[in-house]
Amino acid sequence: MKGAQMSTPARRVRGLGAARSGTKHFWHQRVTSVAAVPLTIALVIIVIALLGRSHAAAVQILGSPIVAIIMLLFIINTAYHMWIGMQEIIIDYVHEDKLKLASLMANTFFCFAVGFASAFAILKLSFGV
Amino acid sequence: MAELEAGTTTGPQRPRPLSPHLQVYKMMLTFVMSGFHRISGAALYFGILLLAWWLIAAASGPNAYANVEWFMGSLIGRLVLFGYTWALLHHMLGGIRHLIWDTIHGFEPAERELLALATLVGSISLTLIVWVVGYLAMGGPR
Secondary structure, eight states: OOSOOOSOHHHHHHTOTTTTSTTHHHHHHHHHHHHHHHHHHHHHHHHHHHTTOOHHHHHHHHHSHHHHHHHHHHHHHHHHHHHHHHHHHHHHHOOSHHHHHHHHHHHHHHHHHHHHHHHHHHHHHHHOO | OHHHHHOSSOSTTSOOOOOOOGGGSOOOHHHHHHHHHHHHHHHHHHHHHHHHHHHHHHHHOHHHHHHHHHHHHSHHHHHHHHHHHHHHHHHHHHHHHHHHHHTTOSOSHHHHHHHHHHHHHHHHHHHHHHHHHHHHHTTSOO
């Protein structure tokens, strides 16, 4: 073998690198960013349409199927997109092992919590109770 | 070990190449816009709490919703919302710039500068347009 080849042939064939997930996150960040463009434009329009309205009117609009579906898509797409993005930032800047693990975990908790809380609110607005 | 000693370009003695840190680069628009894409992303990461708060309040009832409206209507709330709008639209345009680069287009010096400038001018213009439309939708500033 020429030079110091540190990886096994099987590992090179799989091409998954040190993170064992290859370019999955890179690709998913692209997919979610493409989805985010129309969803962001839709969100801005929805927010403008709700400005200055009473609570009852806001509830009615946010709970209507089309608006609720767009809001749900925005929230789910954004939660995943920001999870990948913040993980990237943490990996770049946090080098101390324990702090890095804690940050990565906190990132996951935060994105899940914000995503699920917002999704629950939208569903409650849609189905009432 | 024989392998390591045989090669002249490998082994632990040879200093590994290091990537130069931020301060060695000239402050160019493309450089600043690259950094700002990440900064705006991080700002949006925490800014989404505003959206979550707004939705949860709407689902909770009139009193909770009134609290959100009071905060968003205050001077600080409006400043935060204005910043959020700008970060959102800037990150969106910066993302489109990255998607263009992903197709292997726009890498020439003049194109890079143009894309960076378009991102900045576009995000500021779009933010102002959104706020003008927003105030018009409410029937003028209050």
